[in-house]
Structures are given as C-alpha cells and as structure tokens.
Amino acid sequence: MADTIFALSSGAPPAAIAVVRISGPCADAAVMRLAGALPEARKASLRSLQSTDGRMLDRALVLWFPGPRTATGENLAELHCHGGRAVVSAIECELAAMDGLRRAEPGEFTRRAFANGVIDLAEAEGLGDLLSAETELQRRAAQSAVSGSLSAKVEDWRSRLLSLSALVEAQLDFEDEDDVGTLPDMFHVELSELLEEWISALNAPRAERLRDGVRVVLAGPPNTGKSSLFNALLDEGAAIVSAEAGTTRDVIERPVALGGVPFVLVDTAGLREDGAGEIERIGIDRARAQVERADIVLWLGEEGEGPEGAIEIAARSDIQASSKATADYEVSAVTGSGVSNLIEGLISQAKSILPQPGEAALNSRQSSALSNALTAIQGVESGDDALLTAERMRIARLELDRFLGRHSTEDMLDALFGRFCIGK
8 A cells, every 4th residue: 555545534525624635655745745744743733824835725624643643554644624615625735746646536535544553354344334324323333343342242253263272282282291181171161151142143133234224014905004103204105095995006115214323114005905906916916925025014004914023003993993902092083092102112023122222233144254253163062173173163163253354355345345435
C-alpha cells in the first residue's frame, strides 16, 4: 500500500463543515504543501490552505496523526474545512495533482486499518453494520462488535483451545515416556465447556435477521383486510384496498422501524383454491412462499386454518363481531382500534427472536467458521489417536483465525469493504 489516499469523509456538501481525510506515506508532504508546515501532532491547528500557485483555498483546522497509532495504522491527516461544494472540490483537485496521491476507493481507509492490524475482521464487519444501522437495536448490536467484545470472546476461545492443544502436543512429544499417558480428565472437561459455548453462540439469533429486519407476513383468503391492515401498520397507503376479491396480485414489501425494532412487512395475495385467474395464481404461489420465509405470520383467515404458530387476527372489528373465539388481536384498520396493541405485540415477539440489546451476534461468515471449528473437534474422544486429535485441534484453531480475518481471501475482503462508503 505505497499510495497515499484521500477522500471526503463527512457528508455530501453543502454543509457547515467538511472533513477531508488523507492517509499514507505522503500525508505529511500533502499537509505541508497545502498548509505550509506540519502542525503539532494530534492538536487542531487553524491554517490557511493554499494552492501550488499561491491562491487561497480556505481557512481550515488541520490535524496531523503520525503512524502507526492512527485509525488506519499509517500517517493520517484531516482537513476540517468549510463544507461548500466549491471549497471541497478545490482542495480535492489540489490533492489529486500531487505526486503519490489518489482518490480513495470505497472502504479503503477501513481496509488499511484491517491490513495494518488496527482492527480485525469481526470489528470491520461490525463497523460496516454500524454505518448502515437504522434502528436502535441495530446500532447497539453493531457497536458491540465494533468495540471488540466479539473479538475478545473469540480470542479467549482460541487461547483456551491453544492450551488444550499444548496438552495433546505434550502427549505426542513424550509418548515414549512412562510419566505421560492418556490425556488428563481436565482436558475433556474444558473441551466440553468450550464446545457448549460454541453451540450456544451458533444457536443464538444471527446478525442478518437484525440487519434485514423481522419478516412479518400478512396472510389469509382474499378480501379479509390484509392490505388495509398493512397500510395501517405502515401508516401509509402502500397497498391498493378494494372490496373486490383478489385485488392484491403480487407481494408488497416495506421496511419499517417500530419501537426501534426493524421489521419488513409483507402484504400478500389472498390464498384460495378456486376462482383465481392465471396471474392471481402466480401471486398465490408467491404468497405461500412468503409464508414459509416469515418470522411472524399474521393470519386473517378462518381460525385455525393458518400455518402453525401464526398470530390469529380478527380484522374489521368496527363493522363485524369477531368470528374467532380465541383471536390474539382484534383490530380495525378504519378506526385504528387495536392496531397499537398489535404493534406492541409484534415488538415484543420480535425482541424474543432477535439478538439481545448490546449482544454481538454472529453473521453467516462467522457462523460458518465457528461451525467448522466445532465439527473439527466435536468428535474428540479420550481413546482417540493423539496425532489425529492434534490435527483436529489445529483445524479448529485455523477456523478461529479465519473468524478474525487472519486467513482471508481477497474476494471476500473486496465484498466486505465494497459495502463501505468512500471516505470510510
């Protein structure tokens, strides 16, 4: 990484303040070219920024951070200038004209932090989730990963696994000695404790569910009030409402945050066997597929005819008595009666299937690595060959290293850091 990169790291102009970040071996030279001299390290200094021909570009606060104790692990500078488009453009054009400098690619600052050991891959993934967080639960879960709590847990697992591996290696090294025989009982006790922790982590809710939102599917026969309730939950007219059966022909999805919890509400075509045309039948097939994918199903059909575990909804409580003896909720999309109670119930149920606040949840990549580690050593028995046990332990350690990004492919890193914005 010999290049020095720069980018606007704050929001798009116009704005009161813009932050232009510079990182790499030529960051100090770039600052001296613009500001005339390098300011005191880690202290904001008000400087005049000038072009190579002496034109005044702006008055800005300049911060200089010598590496490696920086956000990227290398020389880093920040220019806090006025946030007008012309000001930012003039500074960026001046930087682009300097030898050894180029514009940063998406996520390149964070990728350099990872490459230089400032953060590990789990922390980088948490940062990506934090940047895209839209609800309080998403923010708290991502913040936990960024803070290193998940990485610290994996490091603890790896340290304990290494200690157990040392016992196996000792058995191999001294297997001809009389005082070294089978593995001690504490080996299997501690191994069992480790496996229990891994199984618990793998069984916990995944990060993707929190990131993508809890899928709530409204299902039932045609003309039972699904679209009306869908609109009421969204507080907008997203779905066409009509007394004509089969009005909804396709799946309608809308993400929404309710009480700080991310949801995806899904309105579906009415489920019926007879009388549907070709287009409506396609919608019905898609509706059934959505029901199978749902985390929560709101059933507006006849009581007991919905999928197992569905929430029984008695809709249209304003114009008819409930036809359900044990309806979970009675609602009216017209008057709003019961809608707030339903929302509270959805929030409560969603929280029970999402990662707990502040808990760092595993994503699919992390789960895969931990699952492979679990598979490698889950079958270790007291009478196993020591050489085979040592190899299983080694594979498990490699998977934990993969978890933290110590063994990563360029394609995987490209995909991860490509999610980040330019300037991060």
